[in-house]
Amino acid sequence: MENIIEVEDLTIAYQNKPIIWDIDLKIKNNVILAIVGPNGAGKSTLIKGILSLIPSLSGKIEIFGKNINKNKGKIAYVPQVGNVNWDFPTTVLDVVLMGRYVHLGWVKKPTKKDKEKAMEALKMIEMENFADRQISQLSGGQKQRVFLARALVQEAELYFLDEPMQGIDIKSEAIIFDILKKMKSEGKTIIVVHHDLKTVKKYFDSVIFINKNIIAYGDVETTFTKENIDKTYIGIQDVGII
Template identity: 55%
Template sequence: MNPVEIKNLTVAYQKKPVLSDVSFEVPEGKLIGIIGPNGAGKSTLIKAVLGLIPKASGEIKIFGKNYNAKDKVVGYVPQRGSVDWDFPTNALDVVLMGRYGHIGWFKRPSKKDMELAMECLRKVGMESYSNRQISQLSGGQQQRVFLARALAQDAKIYFMDEPFVGVDAATERAIVDLLNELKKQGKTVLVVHHDLQTVKDYFDHVILLNMRTIAEGPTEDTFTIENLHRTYGGKLAFLEKDRVMVNQK
């Protein structure tokens, strides 16, 4: 049974399709890149899968069932720009939010939950910032905290919406290490990603998206110049530049 199965998914804003008849399946225990130009519907896809926005039609299955947030099988890292970083809370409390699906919203975290949250902060290099207000953290540090929160959820599938955007090299390396650790644990991770140069280094499997599914499959077979041209359309100069860089890697 595949972790995620999408069949004929259509999502529209004000009757204008943003995703049209999208279909794909993803294998378990893989790092999967969702690749496409701006406006292709990548973030919309994730939000539709998670039930954060309504779908017009189609089927979304998580391990063969309709998604239910109470099942605790899915973790989510949103775009950093969509988060209210002025909310008065510290890094440890943000990570503990990832445990609420296990302990309930109206129960206090146990000592075990606290220890697990600190361990998640340690894994992303943020243990010493546990009591720091999130508004006082740098962009890269904030992203690491949200990654730690996702780890604390102990999910089977993770959706990450452009986790590499606006972070420094050290944070990017930390994110890559975390992705590989999740893969070793048998987790399935889907990542919205825009840097074509690093796709082959980071992902086992790719979904090329531009309002519809252009291609999907193992990176080696699917992430080709021909498919990129089909995905990015008329942006040929941009792709020709990336073509040289990709071929040099």
């Protein structure tokens, strides 16, 4: 299998404090990958760094063999729910439609076809009845599903999700992972910042352990071991595992 992401020597600092350093990483095509590590280990920073959403001190990143800017539309990103402005006065359908913007470019308005695609995505996340609902009225799990729908209509190849399971209900979790599984079977690559070590084996086929730098990376079967967990969560009692 070919590598679709190649990261060399990535170091990112915030206000002169390094968050992650010397990251070398090659991510294979068509995997469903969990990024795990303790709080403050730099999980979100890693994916934001790969996507060049935050400045880095050093590092070379190639996605699909090219610079990220040449891959617009092929990459979808689902932020942490708290990172956007939920007071913005708009509807669920409108947020999902935003996933189509990348294919429209400047000035052009979404077409009927775009709206149909957005409605289809809403059906997939079982929220078609919420199309006209105010986004401020959604629960945490519903917000997360709406984000996933927005990523779906982007029709990307590569998906990044930042803690999609944070504070969500069981139903939402099941819906989201069903869709992620389906996406993988369609040849997509899915990279998820994940908090819950208990569900790594259930949902993922690959795993990255990170704590400031990469501790281990590989298939879940061979890499998701007690030894690697201990190395990553060093000094942290009761991580509630396996």
